[in-house]
Amino acid sequence: xxxxxxWAWCLVFLMSICLWGATxxxxxxxxxxxxxxxxxxxxAFNRKSPEVGDTVPNLAAYRADxxxxxxxxxxxxxxxxxxxxxT
Amino acid sequence: MRNVPSLEAINQDYAPKGVQFYYIYKALAHPQTNGYVAxxxxxxxxxxxxxxxKTLGTKIAWLCDSMANDLKHGLGDAPNSEFILDPxxxxxxxxxxxxxxxxxxxxxxxxxxxxxxxxxxxxxxPAKQTRSNVATGVVExxxxxxxxxxxxxxxxxxxxxxxxxxxxxxxEPAISRSGEGRLYLGFHLDxxxxxxxxxxxxxLKFEIKASSAATVVPNVGxxxxxxxxxxxxxxxxxxxxxxxxxxxxxxxxxxxxxxxDEEGWCKPVTQTYRILWQTDPDGGTVRRGRNPRDSESGExxxxxxxxxxxxxxxxAQPNRPxxxxxxxxxxxxxxxxxxxxxxSEVEYNVASTRLMDADGSLELKQLQENDRVMLxxxxxxxxxxxxxxxxxMKR
Numbered sequence: 001x002x003x004x005x006x007w008a009w010c011l012v013f014l015m016s017i018c019l020w021g022a023t024x025x026x027x028x029x030x031x032x033x034x035x036x037x038x039x040x041x042x043x044a045f046n047r048k049s050p051e052v053g054d055t056v057p058n059l060a061a062y063r064a065d066x067x068x069x070x071x072x073x074x075x076x077x078x079x080x081x082x083x084x085x086x087t
Numbered sequence: 088m089r090n091v092p093s094l095e096a097i098n099q100d101y102a103p104k105g106v107q108f109y110y111i112y113k114a115l116a117h118p119q120t121n122g123y124v125a126x127x128x129x130x131x132x133x134x135x136x137x138x139x140x141k142t143l144g145t146k147i148a149w150l151c152d153s154m155a156n157d158l159k160h161g162l163g164d165a166p167n168s169e170f171i172l173d174p175x176x177x178x179x180x181x182x183x184x185x186x187x188x189x190x191x192x193x194x195x196x197x198x199x200x201x202x203x204x205x206x207x208x209x210x211x212x213p214a215k216q217t218r219s220n221v222a223t224g225v226v227e228x229x230x231x232x233x234x235x236x237x238x239x240x241x242x243x244x245x246x247x248x249x250x251x252x253x254x255x256x257x258x259e260p261a262i263s264r265s266g267e268g269r270l271y272l273g274f275h276l277d278x279x280x281x282x283x284x285x286x287x288x289x290x291l292k293f294e295i296k297a298s299s300a301a302t303v304v305p306n307v308g309x310x311x312x313x314x315x316x317x318x319x320x321x322x323x324x325x326x327x328x329x330x331x332x333x334x335x336x337x338x339x340x341x342x343x344x345x346x347x348d349e350e351g352w353c354k355p356v357t358q359t360y361r362i363l364w365q366t367d368p369d370g371g372t373v374r375r376g377r378n379p380r381d382s383e384s385g386e387x388x389x390x391x392x393x394x395x396x397x398x399x400x401x402x403a404q405p406n407r408p409x410x411x412x413x414x415x416x417x418x419x420x421x422x423x424x425x426x427x428x429x430x431s432e433v434e435y436n437v438a439s440t441r442l443m444d445a446d447g448s449l450e451l452k453q454l455q456e457n458d459r460v461m462l463x464x465x466x467x468x469x470x471x472x473x474x475x476x477x478x479x480m481k482r
Contacts, residue, residue: 049163
């Protein structure tokens, strides 16, 4: 059998490390890897938003002219709500 | 909101099919982006809604969240989430991030397809607007610690004057752990009031009143002098804090001169803010670019400049040429007025300036309005406070 060169051994070693990283369970991973901000938003949203099938809470909001409106005032049609701001 | 054009197109297609669309205006996700700063009351948040309607060109109606952020908290605390409700107000579909393509597909299933979907190009949405005609990028940005958390800031009302300047306070996490750390104070002009700093008057000053259980250093401060007559850059400070009692807020009183060009006034303003030692969960995150992490010693490593040095800056490099356009030439006074890339007009002394063009030397009288030039500034000023130009190259 042809002998492996130094470079080939390096490659095998690196692949072993990658394989270990991919198959090691989360409890065995080194601690301290923080959740990304986007993941944090996703998990908070899943925890705090109303479930599919639930009626939205009857919270108050303001129209652009300053008059008050409640979410249940919007009943009667299919409604799309999208959160946003200037930034 | 990058997805506004796609949402507007969907609204155009599905509003006639009986679907109603609303944007919910919430607390700023990234304060200071495009200069926008957090409103301090509902009237100001409604001003944001009007600004959003105007600058984004939205046809979809806006609902404005309360200042307690009830809708944001009640519907999942996400900055750009999306819900489809049935006619009884029940959630049919929810997404933590709005996805217009998926929204369109959902509506297609719910109320049927659209024969010819509206294109974004056909909406004629407004192009991005430049709001201010005063200088920006002329005041050195602070090199800030990597991890700062926004604190709750309240305004202390004193009369009917609006808070033209908003205070952003952010603390190092070490303050909540050990009571010791650094506090960032950023005084940001609110662009919705169209006010700028008057740099011909005394610079902004602040004074911090703390209880006996807190030490703040310095407890008074003054912004650096700025060469240009007017600008709208934030005035920023880092304060060392040692707290024994986090229940006692800090009171920050600020004095500044503000000008409103359209309304034709310039006046001194004194206003007070109260900083509570509580992280503001709705304070958003400021996009400051990639800040270097603090080293073990707590000292921040140098930050790469993210702006072009401008004449008059402490950091301006005299040898670095600055592009400009001639506004006027005063042969008698030996001065020129130029328009800089940040749209500010600056007057320079050119009495001893080496003037050149591609063919060689040039005389001052050969310069004309709108000529494009490169300026080599010195750090010297004449008796009138004008910067002396070292070189001028006509392009």
